[in-house]
Amino acid sequence: MMQPTSPSAVAAFPTTGEPVLRVENGSSRQASDSKQDPIIQVEGLRKTYQTARGSLDLFDNLNLRIDPGEMVAIVGQSGAGKSTLLHILGALDAPSAGTVYCASTNVASLSPRQAAAFRNREIGYVWQFHYLLPEFTALENVAMPLLARGKVKAGAPGDAQRAPSSSLGWKREALAVAANWLREVGLEERGAHRPGELSGGEQQRVALARALVNNPRLLLADEPTGDLDETTAGMVFDLIERLHMSHGLTSILVTHNLDLAARCTRALRLESGRLAPLEARQ
Numbered sequence: 001m002m003q004p005t006s007p008s009a010v011a012a013f014p015t016t017g018e019p020v021l022r023v024e025n026g027s028s029r030q031a032s033d034s035k036q037d038p039i040i041q042v043e044g045l046r047k048t049y050q051t052a053r054g055s056l057d058l059f060d061n062l063n064l065r066i067d068p069g070e071m072v073a074i075v076g077q078s079g080a081g082k083s084t085l086l087h088i089l090g091a092l093d094a095p096s097a098g099t100v101y102c103a104s105t106n107v108a109s110l111s112p113r114q115a116a117a118f119r120n121r122e123i124g125y126v127w128q129f130h131y132l133l134p135e136f137t138a139l140e141n142v143a144m145p146l147l148a149r150g151k152v153k154a155g156a157p158g159d160a161q162r163a164p165s166s167s168l169g170w171k172r173e174a175l176a177v178a179a180n181w182l183r184e185v186g187l188e189e190r191g192a193h194r195p196g197e198l199s200g201g202e203q204q205r206v207a208l209a210r211a212l213v214n215n216p217r218l219l220l221a222d223e224p225t226g227d228l229d230e231t232t233a234g235m236v237f238d239l240i241e242r243l244h245m246s247h248g249l250t251s252i253l254v255t256h257n258l259d260l261a262a263r264c265t266r267a268l269r270l271e272s273g274r275l276a277p278l279e280a281r282q
């Protein structure tokens, strides 16, 4: 499995009241306008890995449509292919067959260089492990995707839309934008800390700020709370939910936590190579 190397970085749903699971394949409540273009459209997806013990077929002509603003949970047993699916959606891995459109882009058609630019621009990744760079401060870690991209996207917090006048000025701008994101995740006081000086929950909040610093349209989160205790996991999930809403994101969260899955606008189970609605529990 490809290791994530450069994580860069998810409509409205109630935060109170009964958890609601969508049990049909239709759109979520905030994406009820079926005429809008989907942000994810997967048809006939197959993925085959060649292994020492023969070929492994992960998906059985899998189909998936996600509309803008949805917050979709994906659950499934270990080895079901959840991470592989996220990697394919996010142009980190290639499908063996089928079409995968993500943010109006046919991801399979991208060259490695185009895929890198696409990921940096459109997608925020968060993983179970934060993958922060240990030798850099929290602030520098958050700024990293901006520095990699070379310019700040329009509408980013800090309104740093201008082209950098110099590389020094550019770095300063990137750090200012990163500081705003650290504030958004409640860690403005921790900017000078290195990852090793932060708690697990704080590390994951920094990773979220880094994931969103380029104002992506999509947040792909692979067991983002899987390494955290229950209370911290709940707090990180609350933050993801808040950022999802306040930034108009579309989010896909892989999780083993059925309570958290139930808080998403739609929950799906990946099983036998296909996605099916997760039945609402009592």
Ligand SMILES: Nc1ncnc2c1ncn2[C@@H]1O[C@H](COP(=O)(O)OP(=O)(O)O)[C@@H](O)[C@H]1O
Residues within 6 Å of the ligand: 001, 002, 049, 050, 051, 056, 058, 076, 077, 078, 079, 080, 081, 082, 083, 084, 085
């Ligand atoms: N690069 C690879 N080469 C061969 N097999 C792989 C590779 N990546 C993943 N797999 C296999 O594909 C299956 C699905 O993996 P993964 O997507 O990580 O599952 P999940 O995230 O649901 O636990 C597993 O059996 C895994 O061993």
Ligand SMILES: [Mg+2]
Residues within 6 Å of the ligand: 082, 083, 084, 222
């Ligand atoms: Mg996985």
